[in-house]
Each structure stands twice: as C-alpha cells, then as structure tokens.
Amino acid sequence: MIPRNCWYVAAMAHELLPGALFPRTLLDTPVLLFRRQDGSAAAIEDRCSHRRVALHLGRLVGDHVQCGYHGLEFDGSGACVRIPNQERIPPKACVRAFALVERDGFLWIWMGDQALADAALVPDYAEICSDPAYVGRRSDAMHVAAPYTYNLENVLDLSHVSYVHRQTVGTPLVAETRPETTVRGDTVVVRRAWERIDAPPVFRRLFGWDQVKRTQTIHFWPGANIRLDITSEPVGNTDPALVRRIRVVGPCTPQTQGSHFKFSTMYRDFAQQDAAITEQLADAFAVTLNEDKVLMEDQWRNACTDGPDAPMFDIAVDQAPLATRRILARLAQAEAH
Amino acid sequence: MIPRNCWYVAAMAHELLPGALFPRTLLDTPVLLFRRQDGSAAAIEDRCSHRRVALHLGRLVGDHVQCGYHGLEFDGSGACVRIPNQERIPPKACVRAFALVERDGFLWIWMGDQALADAALVPDYAEICSDPAYVGRRSDAMHVAAPYTYNLENVLDLSHVSYVHRQTVGTPLVAETRPETTVRGDTVVVRRAWERIDAPPVFRRLFGWDQVKRTQTIHFWPGANIRLDITSEPVGNTDPALVRRIRVVGPCTPQTQGSHFKFSTMYRDFAQQDAAITEQLADAFAVTLNEDKVLMEDQWRNACTDGPDAPMFDIAVDQAPLATRRILARLAQAEAH
Amino acid sequence: MIPRNCWYVAAMAHELLPGALFPRTLLDTPVLLFRRQDGSAAAIEDRCSHRRVALHLGRLVGDHVQCGYHGLEFDGSGACVRIPNQERIPPKACVRAFALVERDGFLWIWMGDQALADAALVPDYAEICSDPAYVGRRSDAMHVAAPYTYNLENVLDLSHVSYVHRQTVGTPLVAETRPETTVRGDTVVVRRAWERIDAPPVFRRLFGWDQVKRTQTIHFWPGANIRLDITSEPVGNTDPALVRRIRVVGPCTPQTQGSHFKFSTMYRDFAQQDAAITEQLADAFAVTLNEDKVLMEDQWRNACTDGPDAPMFDIAVDQAPLATRRILARLAQAEAH
Secondary structure, eight states: OOOOSSEEEEEEGGGSOTTOOEEEEETTEEEEEEEOTTSOEEEEESSOTTTOOOGGGSEEETTEEEOTTTOOEEOTTSOEEEBTTBSOOOGGGOOOEEEEEEETTEEEEEOSOGGGOOGGGSOOOHHHHTOTTOBOOOOOOEEESSOHHHHHHHHHOGGGGGTTTTTTTOOHHHHHSOOEEEEETTEEEEEEEEEEEEOOHHHHHHHOOSEEEEEEEEEEETTTEEEEEEEEEETTOOOGGGOEEEEEEOOEEEEETTEEEEOOEEEESSSTTOHHHHHHHHHHHHHHHHHHHHHHHHHHHHHHHHOTTSOOOOOGGGHHHHHHHHHHHHHHHHHHO | OOOOSSEEEEEEGGGSOTTOOEEEEETTEEEEEEEOTTSOEEEEESSOTTTOOOGGGSEEETTEEEOTTTOOEEOTTSOEEEBTTBSOOOGGGOOOEEEEEEETTEEEEEOSOGGGOOGGGSOOOHHHHTOTTOBOOOOOOEEESSOHHHHHHHHHOGGGGGTTTTTTTOOHHHHHSOOEEEEETTEEEEEEEEEEEEOOHHHHHHHOOSEEEEEEEEEEETTTEEEEEEEEEETTOOOGGGOEEEEEEOOEEEEETTEEEEOOEEEESSSTTOHHHHHHHHHHHHHHHHHHHHHHHHHHHHHHHHOTTSOOOOOGGGHHHHHHHHHHHHHHHHHHO | OOOOSSEEEEEEGGGSOTTOOEEEEETTEEEEEEEOTTSOEEEEESSOTTTOOOGGGSEEETTEEEOTTTOOEEOTTSOEEEBTTBSOOOGGGOOOEEEEEEETTEEEEEOSOGGGOOGGGSOOOHHHHTOTTOBOOOOOOEEESSOHHHHHHHHHOGGGGGTTTTTTTOOHHHHHSOOEEEEETTEEEEEEEEEEEEOOHHHHHHHOOSEEEEEEEEEEETTTEEEEEEEEEETTOOOGGGOEEEEEEOOEEEEETTEEEEOOEEEESSSTTOHHHHHHHHHHHHHHHHHHHHHHHHHHHHHHHHOTTSOOOOOGGGHHHHHHHHHHHHHHHHHHO
16 A cells, blocks of 8 residues: 655654664564664664564664674674574574665665665755755654555645644635646646735744745655745745745655654745744744644544545545545555556 | 434533534444534534544534634534535535434434434423422533443442442442332333331431431433432321432433443432532432442443353343343334334 | 463462452453452452452452442352342352462462362472572562563573673673573473682672572473572582572463463572562562563564564574473363363
C-alpha cells in the first residue's frame, strides 16, 4: 500500500545527536539511527539478529552498536562484527541496513530495494533549506496517529484552514476561493491567487501593508513531499523585489499503516535577522499543526471504528487529494509487480 | 442482539446545555446531540458525511452543525445545508438523524427504524419525575463497562444488596427473603414485603419509627426501563396517608455490546423541602451505584477473558433476570425477521 | 505449550497474609489464595460458579470465601457450602481447587491434573531456604511481561551479565569465559570456574581478599526451577572451611503464555548477622532483576510485533537455553498425549 522505493525523511538531522542510539519505526520497520565517530549517519534495523532485542537498548562502542543483552556488535552497514566467545560469525548474524543521506537538514532514508537507492533522487529542498535567504525555526518530528495520506490530503486542500484554523490563521476567504489544480505526471500543484485581500498582522507591522496581492501554491511529489509557497506584495505591484515569500517545507513519513511523522518548517525571506519574529511565527505555526493533528487522528480513529464500508463522499475541493491518492496507488502497484 | 425499535434515554435533559455539541455513542452508533436556538433538541450521527470526522469537533452556527474540518453544515434533520465553494449538494451528503423526545427530564431517542418511532410509546415516568410530590437530585449519566443486561439483572435481583452494599444500605434480610416474581407479557415485576423490620435511620429521625412495615417492588419493561418502589409505614398501619414512598427511576441505555449508560435517580414523597436530606440520600445512593459498577465491570471483564464457554449456573433468585433475558431475546429476534 | 503437571510457586508464603483474599493468575488461570483460620493455605479458582465474578471481591467468613455479589460461599476444597435463600446446592456450584503446599517459604501449587499432585515432588530448596546457615532478604514476586522461558534462558546464559549488568555487577569476564554445560535427563547444569579473578568489593571488605578462586554453577529442573551457586575462596585454597557461598534461589511461574512471576532471592553463608550487608546485597540484586526485566519485556514485545517468522539465530552460549527449551517441549508434549 505504501511505496517503499523512494526517499523519506527518517529524522531531522538535528534530532540525531552524536553518541546517541536513536530508534524510530518507519514504514512498519524498526530503524536505529546513529552517527559514526566521523559524524556520518547510519541506519540499521533496530533488532539484534540473535534474539531480536532492540539494539537501541545497547550502546555505541566506537562505530559499532553493541547489543545490550549478549554483546553482539554491528557496524553501520549491518554487518555483525563480533559475537562474544565465538570466532565464526555466520552470514545470518547480519542485520538489515538502509541507505541514508544527510541533506538540507534532513536525514533521508530509502526503505525499499537497497539496490535502487540513488542519492541523485533525494528530494531537493536546497533552494529553501540550504539558502541563507530563508530563515525559520526547524521543527522536530511531530507524531500523528493517522495514515500519512491524511496529512497529504490535509495540506493539499487548504480550504480546511477556514475551519480548522478558524481561531488562529484561517479566514473564510480560503474556503470560498476555488483553487486551480494541476496534475502533471507524479506531481500535483494547487494554486489560489487574490489580487487584493487583507494583510496578516505581521505584514502590516513590518511593511505597513493593509492589503496585499497574494498567491498560495502547494506542491506535492512522491514519496511524501510537500512544499507550500506563499507570496505577498503590495496591491497592483509589478516589482519582483517587493515580493515577500513564506515557504513551508513539509515532507512526512509513514511510521505504520496508521501513523506518520511530519517534518514541517515555515521559512521566510524577509526580516531574517528578527529572531523574535522567527519564534513568534514558529510558535503560531506549531499551534496550527496541532489543530490538524486533532482532526486527522479523529478521522483515523473513526475509520478504524466504523470500518472500510462506512459511507463517505467527495466534494469539489477533493480534486488534488484524490489525484494524490491515485499517484500513490499507481506507485505502490508498480512496486508490487 | 439489542432491540433497537424502542425508546432509550440518550441523555438527561439537563446534560444537554444550549450551544453545546454533545457526543455520545448509543447502541454502537456515534450520536451528536444539540439544541436548536428555540431550545428543541436534535440527534444526528456524529460523523461528517464527507470524511467521517466527528461533527462534535465542529461548532454550532445558528441551528446548523458546521463540520470542523471542511465546513460542511447539517441541520437537525440530518440534511446537509451547505458545502463551501460548491453549489450542488448531493443526497448522500446527508447524515442519519434520530427521533428525539424530551420528557420527564429525559431525552428519549429511537435508534431503530425511524418510520416506527412513535412518541406515544415513550416510557412514562411522569407520575414520579414530573410530579412535584416527588423530589430527588437528578443524576448525570453513569458509564458502566458492562452490557446493559448486567444492569437489568443487577436491579431485578436485589438479593445482591445484602452483599454488594453490605457496608452501605444492605442488610442480610433482603437476600434471606424470597421474592415474588410476576412476568406478564414484556414486563417483569419482583416484590418483597415485610410486616415488621428495622427502619432505616432516616425514618427513625424524621418520623420516630423504629420498625416499619415495608414493601419493595421492582418493575422492568422494554427497552431498558427500571422502576423501584419502596413503601414504608408504621407496623400494622392501615392509613394510606401514613405510607412514605421512595422510588428509584433507573432506565439504562446500551452504549456498545459491552457497555452502557445508567440514569438512576432516587425520589421520595416526604420531607420534600429538606434539601439536606436530598443531598444526603443522593450521595449515599451514588455510592451504591459505584459498588454495583465495580461488580458488573468485573463480571464483564471475566466474561471477555474466559470466553462464552466458561461454565455458569443459575440460582433461585435468578428467576426475574432470566425472564428479562428471554423478553429481550424475543424482541431482538422479532426485529431480525 | 506449558507443562501443567508440576509444582510451581504460587506466591511467597509471606505474601499471603491471614484474612486476605489474594488473587493471582497462574498458567492462564485466575487463582484465589487464602488462609484458613488455622493458618493453612488454600487455592481455588478466582471465579464464582454462579456469574463468574472474581471471588477476591468478596470476603473471608471464617474458613469460607463469600462471593461479593450474591453471597455464595466456598471452602478451600472448592465446595460450595451456601447459596442464600436456597436449600439445594447442585454439584456444578463447586469451583476448581488446586493442591497447595507451603514449604521453604514458598506456596507451591499444582495447576494440572489434581490426581497427580504428589507433595513428595515439591522442589526441594530446604538446604538453602530452611537452613539457618543461609541468610537473605526474601523477595516478593516480580512480574515480568514476557514468557517464563525467557527468564530461564536469561539465567542459564549468564554471559548476559557482562552487558545487561555492565553498570552493576557485570564484568567482561563472564561473557569471555566459555561455560561447561551438562544435560542429564530433565536437568541442565551450566558451570564456569576461574582460578584467579578480581574479588567483588564485599569480599575485599569482609575478608581482605583482593583476588579469589571462583565457581559459578546454574541448575535448572522442571517445572521452572533455578538455583545459582557461587563459591569464592582465596586463590589456591584447599581448605573447605574457607569457601564462601552465595546462592540464588530463583523459581519462576508462568502467569500467561506471555508473562510470568519471578521469585528470586539471594542467600549467603557468611556475615549472617550483618543486617546492613543483607539489605545492601538485596537492593543491588533487585536492580539487576530490573535490568533483566527491561530486556526480556523488550524481547517479548518485539516477538509479538514482528511475528513468529521474524529471523533469529543461535550462538555458542545458547547451548543451555536450547536444551531447556527441548526439555520443556518434551514434557508439554507428553502431557498432551
């Protein structure tokens, strides 16, 4: 059901501290992340090959993970390099390892066929995450007890901000504005634009703009990548230099069939030195992420309780979510063959 | 297994405050209760027809329930009256609605075939609950993690008060006195009478009665109605004016196959102005309800653990409980055909 | 899967206080332990024969257990001796009873065929537990959410102390020393010996020994008996009077297929009057028991999550654990025929 042959975020790079054994279940598989002494990150299965005790209960000895039960040791390639009191190490003593690439502040993992893991395919967020023009407070992983597709559908249909985020960032305007949806290959783009709307408080304060011209564009591409670009500029403006950008980088990763991790950070290309604004925007953004979490988890709890035959129906704004589902189903099916 | 074509208590009327979205699962169905602006109560399924998010996470907009996710709106008849950014509202956008009658301080709901919902069949507790001669502190719903039939059987066999309520209201006398059980159609009546027994403290204090003549009569009728009438009078009395009555109104409602809500209030027709006695009796009564809850929940936990084939056997006082089971099985079977 | 025709520890004798109704699930069966007025202990099923309410919710009336719901009474043989308001007591009113023997500070129970319960087969720990030469602080039961076989395997392969107890009692030495394993009939003995190793602090302090000659011998025999004998003496010693002994008595009992109780006490034959050392050793020992518990429970959680087909492999030190598994499988199979 979930495509495995693509790169997912295993963790934010800053979550994995040197010396730590960091366990996280990804795509129904227990994974152990750790850094070698040179700082490079590795990912192996979080199970000792001997009795399947979690390796994160052991300790890091140099570049090796030592099982906390009987002392077997493994390196970052999954090879078993030591069995106490025993010379021969059989091949089945090895554990699975997963390709891992650290880039743009993310640790990208390939959970599928390791022969297909190609670092050139790692999703590219460099233009935001590795460009000093953009600042933002990088989030930790947020756990959501709902399928990762619920999150994709949540973000691809921003009409929900008028209701879910009614008391925070939402206005009735978004739900009232029909978006333009473009599906091209495996990507989905949803766009709304307004020539003149009320400006959010932060723009009034910083730039004296009471009203703005605004666009809101959401990009999806597989595995589970989300980018949201918001432009704001004075009404009627034609000078590109006056455009201010807020960009949300929001990939997510399935934990199990019914849960996921969400890695969502809001960046901006203005007032970059103003640390207070960074904190204020990040705090407000975290509140909205929690509002989404409540609804996604309720939706999933109900799906589990009510069963797969409980009736549902689609509405106009479901165009992008439905397109995304079809793309993911196609990819999963292709892997199954 | 559970008859659906009868009226059950959805909630005490005082539990449903104006402006509130009140969720409660009844007969395995998630129900949302709310009041329209004119105060009338309505019950619809607590699931948005779109993605099955619980409607109680939304808000009340006038007489409409607005889904908290994408803003669909529903009225008290279950009709979908608005889909944001979309003109056509398809028939499948509606949600189920349930007949609801407010009477005697209860909100009565009909969960079965709505065409059969007849307000004339609403159980009648008016002679107690709507008669100013009777006073009592109305309870809220009590949740019990055991089938509702356990509660019916508990109340219909009051021999348990000698053991369960040994440290509160029970005396060995009840268990020692064989009751007279009468089954007539779908009703069961269990009666015990004593010409001379020790009076409870409250009667000594109020009336100076050390001993009393007493009767105790329990009535059951479907769906899950219970009324307990206790009369006390001086030994040898023949004057009806000297009879004092305590009456427990105790309908219950299945939540799921393995849990129920209990709506039990104790009324009396004496010392009606004495608010201290009202509180004291209600507090003591609440303790006994909790004592029953502990045993019913243990019984159900064991039934789940031990399985349906674990041995049990019946004793003499099970006559009324067994009759009740047969009545309910007959009603459920009739509905299945 | 679990042999039932053998004696297991139901409880430490000191856990069962006079007047108490003590419930404990053993071999998937709810058991109620209590003492008669003469102090003798009895074990019956913890379910009333009437509606299967747990009898431990009732009370002890003389030598009888009175059900807390409807007042049925049972004696220590499981016989129903009273049904309120009913003269005839049918045979099916009885509950199961289990042979129980109090010896060496343990309450031994026979959960299998009662006709085979032979007190002569009760495991014999008298030479330690009933000999005043040995002192130790008797433990209570420790609950472990893992199969009892995990505990047997844990203790029979002490190489784990070098890792699990690395920060408490472990040294790399144990894992580095290959043990000698002897399987004879249904018993397994594992032995390690060192002519000269560093002495633990307690020996330095008490006897001034910096190094010791040491042996470590673990005995297993069915049902689930474990004895660990550790001898320490001066290097090169030949005088038996100078040998100091630490002996761990550690039977365990299955609670369910996936959990057990562990009854582990450490005894010693030196400094018997020194209560401070008793407390200090017992406290340190309790820490190691908890370290084992963490790993066994992780192992079991993973087994449940990953399923029976998840790969594992055996290493050299698994010789004794594997022999134990074979013995228990043989006994269980013999019972099934």
